[in-house]
Structure formats: C-alpha cells, structure tokens
Amino acid sequence: MKKNLFKIALSMTLVTVLLAACKKDDVDVEDNEEEVITTMKLTFTPVGGGTAVTAQFKDPDGPGGTPPTQDEILLAPSTTYNVSLQLLNETQNPAEDVTLEVVEEAIAHRFYYEPDAGSNITVSGLNNDENGVALGTTSSWVTGAAANGSIRITLRHYPGNPPGKAAADPVNSPKSGTDVEVNFTTKIQ
Amino acid sequence: MKYIFTILLVCSFSFYATAQNCSISLSGHVEDADTRQLLPGATVTINETGARQTTDEKGDFTFSALCTGKYSLTISHVSCDTLRKNIQLDKDLHVELYLPHARRTLGEVLVEAQKGAANTGFKKELNAAALETTKGFSLAEALSQINGVTMLQTGSSISKPVIHGLHSSRILTINNGVRQEGQQWGNEHAPEIDPFIADQLVVIKGVDELKYGSDAIAGVILVEPKALRNQPGYSGEFNSGYFTNNGQYYVSGVWEQQLKKWPAFSYRLQGTFKKGGNVSTPDYRLNNTGSEEKNFSVTAAWRQARFNTELFYSHFATKVGIFTGSHIGNLTDLERAIEAAKPDAIFLGQRTYDIQRPYQDVAHHLLKSKTTFRRGENKFNILLAGQLNHRQEYDIVRSAANTRPQLDLSIATFSEDINWEHPKRNGFNGTAGISMMQQDNSYSGRYFIPNYFSYSFGGFFIEKWSRHRWELHAGLRYDHKTINTNRLKFNGDSINNDFKFSTFAASFNAVYKISDNWRSNISVGLASRAPYVNELLSDGIHHGTATYEKGNIALKPEQSLHITSGVHFQNNAKNLDADILLYANSIHNFIYQQPRPDSAVLTIAGAFPLIEYTQTNALLYGLDLGVSWNVTAPLKWTSKLSVLYARNVSAKDWLILMPANSMSSDLAYQFKNGKRLSNSYVSLEFQHVARQSRVPDEANGRQDYKAPPPAYSLVHFNAATTVAIGKTPVTFGIGARNLLNTVYRNYLNSMRYFTDEMGRNIQFRIKVPFNP
Numbered sequence: 001m002k003k004n005l006f007k008i009a010l011s012m013t014l015v016t017v018l019l020a021a022c023k024k025d026d027v028d029v030e031d032n033e034e035e036v037i038t039t040m041k042l043t044f045t046p047v048g049g050g051t052a053v054t055a056q057f058k059d060p061d062g063p064g065g066t067p068p069t070q071d072e073i074l075l076a077p078s079t080t081y082n083v084s085l086q087l088l089n090e091t092q093n094p095a096e097d098v099t100l101e102v103v104e105e106a107i108a109h110r111f112y113y114e115p116d117a118g119s120n121i122t123v124s125g126l127n128n129d130e131n132g133v134a135l136g137t138t139s140s141w142v143t144g145a146a147a148n149g150s151i152r153i154t155l156r157h158y159p160g161n162p163p164g165k166a167a168a169d170p171v172n173s174p175k176s177g178t179d180v181e182v183n184f185t186t187k188i189q
Numbered sequence: 190m191k192y193i194f195t196i197l198l199v200c201s202f203s204f205y206a207t208a209q210n211c212s213i214s215l216s217g218h219v220e221d222a223d224t225r226q227l228l229p230g231a232t233v234t235i236n237e238t239g240a241r242q243t244t245d246e247k248g249d250f251t252f253s254a255l256c257t258g259k260y261s262l263t264i265s266h267v268s269c270d271t272l273r274k275n276i277q278l279d280k281d282l283h284v285e286l287y288l289p290h291a292r293r294t295l296g297e298v299l300v301e302a303q304k305g306a307a308n309t310g311f312k313k314e315l316n317a318a319a320l321e322t323t324k325g326f327s328l329a330e331a332l333s334q335i336n337g338v339t340m341l342q343t344g345s346s347i348s349k350p351v352i353h354g355l356h357s358s359r360i361l362t363i364n365n366g367v368r369q370e371g372q373q374w375g376n377e378h379a380p381e382i383d384p385f386i387a388d389q390l391v392v393i394k395g396v397d398e399l400k401y402g403s404d405a406i407a408g409v410i411l412v413e414p415k416a417l418r419n420q421p422g423y424s425g426e427f428n429s430g431y432f433t434n435n436g437q438y439y440v441s442g443v444w445e446q447q448l449k450k451w452p453a454f455s456y457r458l459q460g461t462f463k464k465g466g467n468v469s470t471p472d473y474r475l476n477n478t479g480s481e482e483k484n485f486s487v488t489a490a491w492r493q494a495r496f497n498t499e500l501f502y503s504h505f506a507t508k509v510g511i512f513t514g515s516h517i518g519n520l521t522d523l524e525r526a527i528e529a530a531k532p533d534a535i536f537l538g539q540r541t542y543d544i545q546r547p548y549q550d551v552a553h554h555l556l557k558s559k560t561t562f563r564r565g566e567n568k569f570n571i572l573l574a575g576q577l578n579h580r581q582e583y584d585i586v587r588s589a590a591n592t593r594p595q596l597d598l599s600i601a602t603f604s605e606d607i608n609w610e611h612p613k614r615n616g617f618n619g620t621a622g623i624s625m626m627q628q629d630n631s632y633s634g635r636y637f638i639p640n641y642f643s644y645s646f647g648g649f650f651i652e653k654w655s656r657h658r659w660e661l662h663a664g665l666r667y668d669h670k671t672i673n674t675n676r677l678k679f680n681g682d683s684i685n686n687d688f689k690f691s692t693f694a695a696s697f698n699a700v701y702k703i704s705d706n707w708r709s710n711i712s713v714g715l716a717s718r719a720p721y722v723n724e725l726l727s728d729g730i731h732h733g734t735a736t737y738e739k740g741n742i743a744l745k746p747e748q749s750l751h752i753t754s755g756v757h758f759q760n761n762a763k764n765l766d767a768d769i770l771l772y773a774n775s776i777h778n779f780i781y782q783q784p785r786p787d788s789a790v791l792t793i794a795g796a797f798p799l800i801e802y803t804q805t806n807a808l809l810y811g812l813d814l815g816v817s818w819n820v821t822a823p824l825k826w827t828s829k830l831s832v833l834y835a836r837n838v839s840a841k842d843w844l845i846l847m848p849a850n851s852m853s854s855d856l857a858y859q860f861k862n863g864k865r866l867s868n869s870y871v872s873l874e875f876q877h878v879a880r881q882s883r884v885p886d887e888a889n890g891r892q893d894y895k896a897p898p899p900a901y902s903l904v905h906f907n908a909a910t911t912v913a914i915g916k917t918p919v920t921f922g923i924g925a926r927n928l929l930n931t932v933y934r935n936y937l938n939s940m941r942y943f944t945d946e947m948g949r950n951i952q953f954r955i956k957v958p959f960n961p
Contacts, residue, residue, distance in 0.1 A: 035635075059793055061678075062792075063794075063797075101587040164535040174532065178522050180794055
C-alpha cells in the first residue's frame with residue numbers, strides 16, 4: 001500500500017513538474033528589468049554649504065504608456081555645485097541603481113552635458129574612467145547671473161569591441177549610440 | 190480507356206488458346222495521375238523476369254521478346270507512389286499507367302512551364318538542378334532565383350522571401366507538408382528552414398493555396414524534400430562548399446535506406462553544418478556579421494500499396510550576428526548614421542568567426558506524422574504536426590555580466606489535418622479537408638508581443654476538372670481563429686484582449702490550351718488574413734528604424750481579391766519558351782504602419798516618431814516576364830523581367846518597402862558530355878535592379894529617413910562539371926556572386942542605412958553521391 005502511494009505521489013509530482021515546465025509563462029509577471037531606465041536623478045550640492053536640491057526625469061512605466069514627467073532645474077546665481085547623476089530602474093522594487101552598471105562599464109559609457117548659451121551654466125570637472133577619459137557620473141556646475149535656459153544630458157554607449165572611447169569624441173560620435181537623452185529646462189534665480 | 194481495356198480483354202480471350210509465344214512486346218506510357226505530367230525516368234520492372242526499363246522523355250517504354258503469361262509490373266518514379274499492376278500477356282500489349290503523386294502538396298498544380306508540359310495553374314519552381322548553384326545560401330536567397338520573388342534583408346545573413354511585394358504572414362511557407370509556425374511577423378525573422386532539406390522549392394498561386402490556409406494573400410512556398418527510396422538498398426550524398434568573402438563553409442550529408450528484409454520500411458538521415466565569418470563589402474569588412482547553422486532531420490516511413498505512414502523530425506538552430514555599427518539609440522543616431530558615407534572604423538575590419546552582441550539565436554523543432562491510406566479509390570491523408578520555435582535576441586547591454594537575452598519568445602504549435610481525395614470520375618478530381626491548430630506563445634524579457642493562446646479550425650473543398658483543352662479548378666475554404674492574449678505588466682496590471690476572426694477564401698482557375706504552342710491561364714481568388722498579434726498589440730521601440738511601434742486592437746481581417754493571368758508560348762522546335770504573367774491584387778483593409786507625425790513618444794532616450802498599425806485599401810499590380818531560348822544546342826539564353834506597382838489607394842500614395850523593378854539575363858554554355866566529364870557548363874548572369882522611385886510621400890508622414898539607393902547592376906558567374914571517379918559521379922562547381930565587386934545598396938535591406946552590400950563572393954562546391 002505504502003509502495004503504491006509512493007508511486008502515485010511520484011507520478012503526480014512528475015506530471016506537475018512536466019506541466020509546470022510546459023506552461024511556464026502565463027502566470028509570470030512581465031520581466032521588465034531588461035535595460036529599462038525610468039529615471040534620471042540629479043543631486044546638486046552647493047560648494048561651501050547649503051541644502052542640496054534635486055531634479056528628476058521620471059517615466060515610471062518605461063517607454064510608451066503614461067508620458068514622462070520632468071522637474072525644472074532650479075539653481076542659485078553665482079554658485080558652484082557638485083552634481084551627481086543617478087539612473088534608476090523603478091519598475092523594480094526596490095529600484096535598481098543603473099548607475100552602478102554604467103560605472104562598472106565606464107570605458108564603454110560617457111555622459112555629455114550641453115547647457116545652451118542662454119542658461120548661464122558651465123559644466124566641468126567630469127569624473128573619469130580608468131583610462132582617464134571623461135565618464136561624467138559626477139560633475140561640477142557653475143552658475144552665473146539669473147537666467148532661463150536648458151541643458152541637454154546625454155549618455156552615450158560604445159558598442160564596439162573594444163569600445164574605442166577617446167577624449168576627443170563628440171557627443172554625436174559615430175562610435176557610440178544614445179542610451180539616454182534628456183532636456184531639462186533650467187532657471188537661475 | 191475503359192473501351193481499350195475491354196477490347197484488350199476480348200483480344201486476350203480470343204488468343205487464349207494459342208500456344209506459348211515468346212515474341213510478344215509490351216509497351217506502355219506513364220503519366221502522373223494528378224498533374225498529368227509525362228513521367229520520364231520512371232522505372233518499370235517485370236517482377237517475374239527482373240527485366241527493367243526506364244521511360245523515355247515522353248514517358249514511354251517497351252519490352253520485347255516476352256512470353257505469354259501472367260505478369261506483375263512495378264512502376265516507380267521519384268516523385269510518385271510506386272504502382273503495381275498485374276497483366277496478362279497473350280499478344281502485343283500497350284498499357285497506360287497513371288502514377289499517384291507521392292507528395293501531398295502536389296497532385297495539384299500545374300506542370301512547370303519550362304518543360305513545356307501541360308499546365309494547370311500558377312506554379313514556379315526551382316528543381317534539384319537549379320538548387321545546386323544555391324547550395325550554402327539561405328532559403329530566401331534560393332527562392333529569389335524565381336521570377337517575381339525578391340528578398341527582405343537585414344544584412345546579408347538574415348533574409349526572408351517576398352512574393353510580388355508581400356511577405357511575412359502574407360506568405361504561407363509549407364515545410365515538408367506542414368505550415369511553418371515561427372515568429373514570421375518580424376522583418377528580421379528569417380524562415381527557420383534548412384534549404385538542404387529541399388529537393389525542390391515551389392511557389393504556387395491559385396486553388397491549391399486553399400489546402401494550407403485562407404490567408405495566402407501573396408502565395409504559398411512549398412519546401413519539398415525528395416521522396417524516400419523506393420528500391421531496396423542504400424544511397425547517400427555529401428555536399429560541401431567554401432565562400433571566399435566571409436570564409437563561410439558548409440558540410441551537408443544525407444543517408445537513406447530501404448530495407449531488403451522489410452521493403453516497406455525506409456528511412457533517411459540528414460544533417461547540415463554551416464559557419465560564416467564577418468562579411469566584407471568591396472571597401473570594408475563589417476564586424477559581427479558572422480553566422481552559424483546546425484540542422485538535422487530524420488525521416489522514417491512504412492509504405493505499402495494501400496497504407497503509408499511517415500514520421501519526420503527536424504531540428505534547425507542558428508546564431509546570427511548583427512552588424513555592431515547598426516546599433517541605434519534614437520532618431521538622432523539614425524540620422525547621423527544615414528549622413529555618414531561609411532560606418533566608423535571601430536566597427537570595421539575584424540576577420541573572425543566570433544559572434545558578439547547583438548545577435549539572434551533561434552531554434553525550431555518540427556515533428557510530423559503523415560499517414561495515407563486508401564479505401565477503394567478513396568485516398569485519405571492524416572497529418573499531425575508539432576512545432577516548437579524558440580527565438581532569443583541578445584542586444585548590446587550595459588553590463589558585461591548580463592548574459593540574458595533581451596527578447597525571448599517561445600511558440601508551440603500543434604496542427605491536425607485530415608484530407609480526403611475522392612475517386613476520379615468523368616474528369617473530376619477533388620480533395621476535401623479539415624484542419625485544426627492550437628498555438629501557445631510566451632515571452633520573457635522585453636515586451637514585443639503578448640503571451641497568447643490561439644486555436645483555429647477550418648475546412649476546404651477543391652474540385653478539378655479536365656477535358657480536352659480545358660482544365661478548370663475551383664475551391665472554397667473557411668477558417669475560424671480565436672486568440673486570447675495576456676500581458677501581465679511589472680506593476681501588476683494585467684492586459685487581456687480576446688479576438689475572434691472568421692476568414693473565407695475562394696479560388697477559381699481556368700486553363701485553356703489554345704494550340705500546341707499556346708496555353709493560357711486565368712485565376713481569380715479571394716483570400717482573407719486575420720490580423721497577427723504583433724499588428725494588434727505590439728507596443729514598443731523598434732530600434733532598427735528608431736520608431737515607436739504601436740498595434741491596434743480594432744483591426745479587421747484584410748481581404749484580397751486577386752486576378753492572375755498568364756500566357757505561355759513554346760515554338761514547334763521547342764527551343765523557345767516564353768511566359769508572361771500579369772497580376773493585380775486588390776487588398777481591402779490592408780494592414781500597414783502609418784506614421785503619426787504629431788504624436789512623437791517621449792522617452793528617456795529622446796523622442797521617437799510614432800507609427801501605428803492601421804488599414805487602408807491597397808492595390809498591387811505588375812508583371813513577370815520570362816523567356817528562355819536555346820540559341821544553338823549548347824547555348825541557352827534566359828531572361829527575366831519583373832515589374833511591380835504598389836498603391837495605397839485610400840491615401841493616393843505608394844506603399845513603402847516594395848521591390849523595385851528588376852531584370853536579369855543569363856547566358857549558359859553546356860559542354861558536350863565527354864568520357865570522364867559530363868554535365869559541364871559555364872554561365873554568366875547579368876542582373877539589373879532599378880532605383881525604387883515609388884515611395885510614400887512625406888506629406889503623409891515621414892516613413893523613411895533615407896531615399897532609396899540608386900539602381901545597380903551585378904554580374905554573377907557559375908560553372909560546374911561532373912567527373913566520374915571510379916563509379917562515383919562527383920560534381921565540382923565554382924560560382925561568383927557580384928563578380929565585378931560592385932559597390933551598391935539594396936532598398937529592401939534594412940542595413941542600407943549603414944553599409945554597402947557584400948562584395949565579390951567566390952564559392953567552391955563539391956557534391957559526392959554514394960551508390961546513386
């Protein structure tokens with residue numbers, strides 16, 4: 001009797017395993033972790049003290065669906081800020097810090113900061129990758145007099161093998177492609 | 190026929206009493222029972238004496254010096270079921286023999302025009318000899334040798350066939366009798382079929398389409414393996430080749446046997462391995478354009494006169510690299526790439542077989558069982574098939590630690606088909622059938638199409654009638670399809686959409702043989718295709734075109750009304766053949782992608798233009814012209830011309846991505862067979878493809894970011910000879926594609942944004958048959 005029960009149990013288990021193997025996906029939640037970046041977060045820390053401010057580009061459901069929302073970058077005049085940039089995938093809980101992946105593959109990534117002429121912002125002091133070429137997850141922003149303008153922040157990815165990233169590469173280098181491109185409006189007041 | 194038999198019967202009785210006579214002759218004539226094609230090369234054996242004859246070009250044979258008595262004949266032909274016939278010989282006898290066609294797919298269409306035989310519909314084919322020069326190329330590349338067939342490409346290693354401007358789910362591909370169910374909807378999804386399986390590739394239009402579905406808007410492609418051996422014994426074939434451009438090599442082998450002990454049992458083993466490195470254009474080599482293919486198949490059959498069953502399994506696996514320089518982040522990148530004369534040096538120059546991201550990894554399994562049996566003169570076919578397709582696409586990712594695919598689709602399909610061929614009566618000959626299909630699709634990784642479960646059922650009835658100069662075919666088909674889709678988003682939202690579609694098709698075909706030289710053919714057909722899941726529910730960025738693609742759940746089935754008419758001419762000397770085909774395909778509710786210029790989709794990678802699946806009325810019309818002329822006995826000139834106009838009627842505009850007009854001319858010189866060398870030829874082909882000037886107007890929303898490339902002309906070369914080494918006829922071949930190393934780009938290749946086409950590619954090939 002015991003033997004029979006064991007047999008039945010074993011065959012039931014096998015059938016279940018088989019069914020589960022065949023019918024794996026219909027109950028799965030969408031695996032949206034692949035390469036999705038939902039958020040760019042900039043943190044501005046004034047040099048010489050003061051409260052840090054942040055500005056975000058947020059597209060919580062990824063490309064498509066609900067349109068993204070975006071903060072304005074609001075800075076004080078004639079101030080130097082240490083700026084750190086963070087990319088997040090908030091479709092996951094807790095949110096995945098994509099910046100870590102970018103830093104890990106620093107020799108194949110590069111951020112560009114392009115303030116427009118009227119913005120009265122200059123960006124410099126980008127951190128470097130291990131080859132001494134700009135990476136740009138941190139930077140230093142200097143503001144001038146009160147102004148309204150915009151800044152474009154671009155993350156370029158070098159797909160080549162080897163990546164061939166060089167200091168002189170312009171933002172639209174044919175060697176790299178765009179992973180992230182966000183335009184923020186800026187206001188110095 | 191009946192009368193002849195009666196007379197013969199009477200005659201035989203009247204001679205019954207005569208003494209043993211051993212000077213009787215037996216003559217006969219063999220035809221394909223279904224296509225009415227004359228069958229040269231059929232083997233006729235008198236089982237009692239072992240005497241054997243092969244039929245001549247007209248399908249005739251003669252035995253002489255036979256004695257009176259009862260005999261049994263076995264008649265076999267590669268493309269037909271073997272027939273046994275008992276005869277009584279008392280005096281000279283002539284028999285008419287009709288062999289039933291072995292392949293389920295034939296028994297239908299017309300006979301190829303090239304051979305000048307009777308024709309019964311629209312069929313174009315590549316036979317084993319024509320396929321020889323395409324060994325090592327993809328299925329679509331082989332098919333594009335057929336007039337009216339072109340290719341839609343992603344680089345040089347991903348290609349899919351286009352028939353008269355239409356492709357993907359508008360073409361049914363029938364692999365060894367089974368409707369191929371993979372992920373055909375994608376432009377960069379090539380058919381998952383090993384071309385080495387095929388003994389012939391056939392494109393059919395007309396009534397016979399109805400056997401496979403009501404949705405063959407563009408036509409049906411049949412991939413036909415060779416019939417199994419029908420003589421006890423074994424045989425095999427080994428093929429190998431090397432291509433200079435990308436160092437591609439292939440080896441392919443077939444082994445087959447019919448057992449002596451159990452002649453009803455036969456089997457075949459087949460396998461192919463193919464590997465290619467980075468492809469070179471005339472000026473630069475493209476990194477990460479290698480490919481690899483590993484395929485095998487097993488066939489086993491039990492065949493008796495009235496019962497026939499076959500089990501077939503095939504496995505197809507490929508890994509294809511995508512040119513790294515085509516990786517596009519957003520529209521600005523695409524526009525930059527288009528401006529550049531050539532890709533950046535970082536993506537060029539590596540000579541390797543290595544495949545890195547981005548690449549595709551695709552596997553396809555097919556298991557099929559086909560059983561045929563006869564009850565009286567009725568013939569029944571039962572076809573059961575299971576298919577599993579697994580497609581993984583590996584994109585360029587941020588982290589080298591990520592080994593996952595970014596797109597991962599699995600689709601399992603089961604299909605059941607039952608056909609009944611009724612007895613031939615008064616020139617009538619027909620088939621009725623029912624078919625069912627169940628399909629389960631699932632994905633992980635990036636969303637492109639949802640999980641779905643789909644089931645369909647349908648039925649068809651085809652009747653053919655022929656008498657004297659006329660052949661008439663007519664058929665009907667109905668299909669019903671249910672699709673239940675499910676997408677469970679990361680945030681817990683569940684999106685379910687259910688669809689039900691009924692599609693109807695009808696077809697009529699008439700052939701009239703005007704004279705021995707002229708034959709005309711006209712066909713009118715109605716086909717309808719249910720929208721595919723990607724057209725209903727796709728939702729995401731298409732990186733290749735830097736657009737945001739959106740499906741539309743309100744789509745209705747598209748309905749096509751097509752008229753095809755053809756005239757075939759052959760002169761009395763039979764050295765000139767001409768074929769003209771005119772067609773018009775009016776498609777109501779044609780599904781296409783319409784740009785929505787006012788609603789760009791803003792993402793973290795910038796703004797993407799939105800294109801949405803929508804419906805219009807389309808009209809595709811054109812002509813195919815083919816001429817072949819044996820100028821002198823050894824010299825043959827073949828010329829083809831193909832013209833297509835594709836209108837978006839509602840928008841008064843052209844349709845995007847349609848093949849440009851093209852023509853080709855081929856001059857072949859066939860050498861006389863010598864003592865050791867036979868079947869030797871050299872041929873030179875000139876191909877010209879015009880610039881596609883018929884593209885959508887930008888006023889209706891920008892659909893393309895680069896004007897079609899200029900016209901180009903290419904020269905190809907081919908030569909082969911067969912050397913008898915011992916008893917083995919070994920064939921050596923050499924070919925060159927793009928002999929003059931011309932720099933060009935092809936409108937139907939999505940890589941035209943980035944790179945030139947492949948440069949000169951010289952190919953060496955060898956074929957060794959064993960025990961042929």
